[in-house]
Amino acid sequence: MNRIRPIRSAAALATGVAAALILAACSGGTPSAASPTPTSTPLSGTVTVLAAASLTETFDRLASGFETAHPGVTVRASYGGSGALAQQIVQGAPVDVFASAADAPMATVTKAGLATAPTEFATNVLELVVPPGNPAGVRSLADLAKPGVATILCDVSVPCGSAAQTLLQKAGVTVKPVSLEQDVKQVLAKVELGEADAGLVYVTDAKSAGGKVGTVSVPEAAQVVNDYPIAVLSNAPNPIAARAFEAYVLGPVGRAALQKAGFGAAP
Template sequence: MTHTVRRTSRTLQVASAGAAALIALSACSSSSGSTASDSGSSATVSGPNGLSGTVTVFAAASLKESFTTLGKEFEEKHPGTEVNFSFGGSDSLAASITGGAPADVFAAASSKTMAIVTAAGNVSSPPATFVRNQLEIATLPGNPDKISSLKDLTKSGLKVVLCDKEVPCGAAAQKALKAGKLTLKPVSYEQDVKGALTKVELKEADAAVVYKTDVHAAGDKVEGVEFPESANAINAYPIALLRDAPNAAAAKAFMALVQSVEGQQVLTEAGFLRP
C-alpha cells in the first residue's frame, strides 16, 4: 500500500511540473498588453490595428447624441477600447484642458474656444473643422406663442432663454441678434446649449435660441422655428488631438471615424452641416 502511495505522489509531482511548464510557456508567448479578457489572440481584443484602452473625449454639449453613437460604433470596430465622453460648454471644457485635465481629444463648438486650447500649447497638431451648426428657435410644442421670427422673441412677457455669451451657442445668438438689429433680455443665460433647451422642455421658458441639432434631438418635446439671421452666425466645429494624450493611437482612430464618410453621415443625420 505504501509503495502504491509513493508512486501516485511521484506521478502527481511530474504532472504538476508539466502543467507548470505549459503555463509558463503560454505566458511567455502572450502579448504584454493582453488582459484577462484575451480569451483568444490579442488581435481579438485589441482590434486589427492593435488599438486598446480608454479614449477620453471632451466635446461640446451639442455633440452628445451623435458622438455617443460614434463612440459605440468605435468600440464595436475596435474591441478592447472604450470611449469616455465629457460633454459641456466648450469654454468650460477648454478651461479644464488648459488647467491640466487629462484627455485625448477636444471637439469644440467654435474656433474661438479651440483657439484657447491651441494658444496654450495643448494640441499636438492643427485642429480640423469636421462639421458646422446653425441656430434655430426652440418653442413649446405646438408653438402656442406663435413665434415665427427672431424679432418675436422680444415680445413683452415672453420668457426666453439664451446660452451664456461666452459659450459658442450664446456668442452665435448675439451675432444673430446684432444682424437683426435686435435687443433681447432673456430670463436666464445657461452654461451650455442643453441647459437652454431643457428650460423649454420643462416648460420653464417659452423659447430658447439653440442649435438645429438640439431641436432635432429633442423630438416632439419642442418645436423648431428657423430664422434668416441664423445664416450670419453659423459655427464651425474643430476637432484636435491633445498634446500628451494618454492614448494617442486610439484617439487618432476616433478622430478618423468622426471625419470619415460613415461619421459624417451620423452627424448630418443629426442636423449638422458639412464642413
C-alpha cells in the same frame, strides 16, 4: 465670420491616417510618443473625449460604433460648454480628443501648446425652439422682443451664446433673457419643461428633441455659422487610439452620422 482654416481637410486627414495604418503594418515600426502612428496592433485602452454639448447624441453613437470596431477600446465622452471644456484641458485634465462648437475655445487649447492642427469637421446654425403648441405665438426673432415673451439663451461665454448674441445684433432685436445657461442642452431642457416661451439652440439640438419642442425657422441664422474643430491633444494619454477615433469622426461613418443629425459639412 472669423474661421480658423484647418491645415488639413477632414477627408485628407482621414486618408492620411488610413495610409499610416497600412504603412505601419508593412514596416512593423514602433510609433514614438511624440508623434504617434497607428499600427496593425489592435487598439486598446480608454479614449477620453471632451466634446461640445451639441455633439452629445452624435458622438455617443460614434463612440459606440468605434468600440464595436475596436473591442479593446472604451470611449469615455464628456460634454459641456466648449469654453469650460477648454479650460479643463488647460488646467491639466487628462484628455485625448477635444471637439469644440467654435474656433475660439479650440484656440485657447492650441495657444497653450496643448494641441496642433485642429481640423474643422462640421458646421451648425441656430434655430428657435418653443414649447409644444407655441403658447406665446413666437413666429420670428422679432417676437422675442415683445413684452411678456420669456426667452432663454446660452451665456455669451459659450459658442451658442456668442452666436445668439451675434444673430440678434444682426437682426436688430434686443432681448432680455430670463436665464442664461452654460450650454445649449440646458436651454433646450428648460424650453421642453415650459420654463420659457422660446430659446435659441442649434438646429441639431432641436432635431434631437423631436416632439418635445416646436421649432421656428430663423432665416437670418444662415449668416452666423459655427465651425466645429476637432484635435488630438499633444499630451494625450492614449495617442494612437485617439488618432484612430479622430479619423473615425472625420471619415465616412462620422460624416454620415453628422449629416443625419443635421450638421452641415465642414468648409
